[in-house]
Amino acid sequence: MIESISVSAIPSPLAAVPARCVAEGRLINKSGCFALRQSDGCDIWLEMDRIPMHLIEAQVRVQGVRFQPDFISVEAVGPA
Numbered sequence: 001m002i003e004s005i006s007v008s009a010i011p012s013p014l015a016a017v018p019a020r021c022v023a024e025g026r027l028i029n030k031s032g033c034f035a036l037r038q039s040d041g042c043d044i045w046l047e048m049d050r051i052p053m054h055l056i057e058a059q060v061r062v063q064g065v066r067f068q069p070d071f072i073s074v075e076a077v078g079p080a
Helices: none
Strands: 019-030 033-037 043-047 059-068 071-079
Touching: 019 043, 019 071
Parallel strands: 043 071
Antiparallel strands: 019 033, 019 059, 033 043, 059 071
């Protein structure tokens, strides 16, 4: 079962502990970087080694490590 993780789940960036996560949203190009726009309108910045250009503006599911409420180091990305 894939569980969506909300940004409000972590009370403060100072209290953030790296944790494995899975998140879904629309992959967007934002200010020359990439982000995941969730259904609630929040953007999560993504760090990715390979950029799946064919998935930009598509609904995707990312797996990786969340370091802050708005930052995920992506290990895998694919269509949702």
